[in-house]
Amino acid sequence: MADLEIGITVPDQMTETQSMKRTLIAEIGPHLGQEVRLSGWMHTIRRLGKFAFLLLRDASGVGQIIVDSKEQLAILAELQDESVLEVVGTVVAQSNAPGGFEIHKPTIRLISAVKDVAPFPINKATLNANIDTFLDNAAFGLRHPQKKAVFTISAAAMAGFRKHLNDQGFTEVTTPKIVASATESGANVFKLDYFGRNAYLAQSPQFYKQMMVGIFERIFEVAPVFRAEPHSTTRHLNEYVSLDVEFGFIEDHRTVMKLLSVLMRAMVDHVMNHCKAEVALLDIKAPAMPAEFPTIYFPEALELVYKLHGDDCRDEPDLSPQHERWLCEWALKEYQSEFLFVTGYPSSKRPFYTHPNPADLRYTNGFDLLFRGTELVTGGQRLHLYADYVKALTDRQLPLEPFSGYLDAFRYGMPPHGGFAIGLERFVMLLLNYQNLRETTLFPRDLNRLTP
């Protein structure tokens, strides 16, 4: 298979210079003493009269170019940062330059001139714009190497997720995001006009992924989900990427938890091993992960919160964010783990398809995985018998009809199964010890933000 050359040249414009293959800045070392052709953005320039230090940035990194001819300086004279340039010059060793090399005797070609002054600098080690200014100027601000690194890591997290599951015999599926009825309840769904009918944006692929267990046994999906929750917090957005997993022939929720813990480790390892430069740049600390993640049963978690912190929440049906933080502190201290499973959430707080705990019907085989003080994953064992679905919907006074296409899966035989959903942006946020999902989402959507 032919290798793709970057920058093919139109024959009638061809010159010696332009026909030279482009070299990425990170790869100039092996060309020491030779002429190379670089392309990229003017990251910054220090003009010192008769010469200038030009820092050129491409996808691979930043390189230094010494410009000392009048003619070449003139090309750069009126340009603002971020102008796009092509530079042909000779690679020289220079221990003070980024990467240990710099370019001498450059011939510069202007590709795109920038005339506007940047809204904020992106050529300092740390980006100092406030979050709203940054997001308003995302197309520009995301060029900052630290910002870019966040999304290189996000891509690696997705890749690690896929690789691990493919290796375990899972099949990737794509299910519809426009649906006829709200996935789990009538609340918090975006409504849209579908050729004169009402339709909704899927809150999750829950029903579809369960249906697919009947076809593939083991499936996953990576896709956007939509939540019309009208609150505005640092931990919620109205659109995010959900990493969904579902599989059959489990014993119970513990089979699911076992797969999830191994997957979580695989995703972290994939990021740490495939993004070494980004991990160093962002100073990411690998989480403490024992071979088995500690697990606490929901009512015991409430008891523990009471015992350790005096907060008598033992009648509560859910954990508060503060409870989650306390439990994670405890797990780190007692088990040297930054991950903690909480199992057995009460039935009242879990959707109708959640399998009850056979030993105590007040509780379920639903779990959360907490990571560094915050809920990262929700999952569990699902009901798998048709009669149980009919009963669960009836008990909740929900009609059967809107669910008929889904219920067919159970009518025609389904094995015990379960799964979970990981929020991609939340995984990256917690891995990076960031405080706001808006820092790990390219173009966040919230109550106030629909652009860019």
Place this chain on the structure above:
Amino acid sequence: MADLEIGITVPDQMTETQSMKRTLIAEIGPHLGQEVRLSGWMHTIRRLGKFAFLLLRDASGVGQIIVDSKEQLAILAELQDESVLEVVGTVVAQSNAPGGFEIHKPTIRLISAVKDVAPFPINKATLNANIDTFLDNAAFGLRHPQKKAVFTISAAAMAGFRKHLNDQGFTEVTTPKIVASATESGANVFKLDYFGRNAYLAQSPQFYKQMMVGIFERIFEVAPVFRAEPHSTTRHLNEYVSLDVEFGFIEDHRTVMKLLSVLMRAMVDHVMNHCKAEVALLDIKAPAMPAEFPTIYFPEALELVYKLHGDDCRDEPDLSPQHERWLCEWALKEYQSEFLFVTGYPSSKRPFYTHPNPADLRYTNGFDLLFRGTELVTGGQRLHLYADYVKALTDRQLPLEPFSGYLDAFRYGMPPHGGFAIGLERFVMLLLNYQNLRETTLFPRDLNRLTP
């Protein structure tokens, strides 16, 4: 990393039988003479009084079980097809059985009993339900091995797409699907209520993928797109998966076409090499693909249609489906290629961001890739200079303000770039020589269909 065992057993229910590890049906051969535990669906059963041939189906295939004990036959007596069973029995060689082995002396455990008769049979070699009956019962019908195979191939096509692009230095991104304004025009967008404001579902990630070229140079996205086109054809759906690519520092659209042809071959090869069983089952013929795909310039394509078929369409601004079929016949005959590039589509038919052909401004550097008679990919070189965008929008009497977050990318320096979008379901449809996208979409969305 610990291997996940399928089917961990709850300790208090553990018996000798249940603690045995599950074997997939396709993998029983190496266990010849041994006892194995299988789990799956009752694909079909032939009851012959004192014994029965049970075909059990799991994700890996179908296996035959000889049931000849009264006790075991009683378990199966009232069951309909698709009941979920666990079978423990001994592997025996049997050349007439699927895979060359069968199971003797089974002990059967009923997991999920099916009492309803199937809406149509899925245990015949070919599925004979009409498309609407099939789609109404998708959760059931997709279990047919031929239907399942289609989506195994779809997953492999996505995997091939990702693998090739990752190997070429592309980064995967995820961009928002809820947007503040229509991507390319006001028409054919789904409108939704976003906390009291109007918002829209993205018709494509076009603006975002171009913006990302400024950050990563080379990016791709695999995500749903939404088209509110009110027509109902076999070749259009209102939601589909778009495989989007965009990259910078190109010479012109030909750099993009070169990458696309190599990618197309990589995707086809990935499917053919990773889905051998499915390729055989569906009798898929690898497309004729010369090392270079033939290319025809748009006005020449119209001339050719006139010359070969007498259809004087030389003043038309676009190709009709019939024209596309004729051109593909010609390319197959003249170049032994089932792929054909058409370049230079007229400016009037291409969006404002399309780069004109510098040599003839009536035409563009936009192209389509036709495959087996149908348009599969649309792509091209984009404008990259800010001033060109201002002019293009002004010429089309479009306001600048709604595009400001996008235009910022060009204001702050963008290289020549281009890209394309491949419809995943359409790629699979054409590869399989199917006639309807509804056959290669798990849960299609069209004018009339919103469920399941």
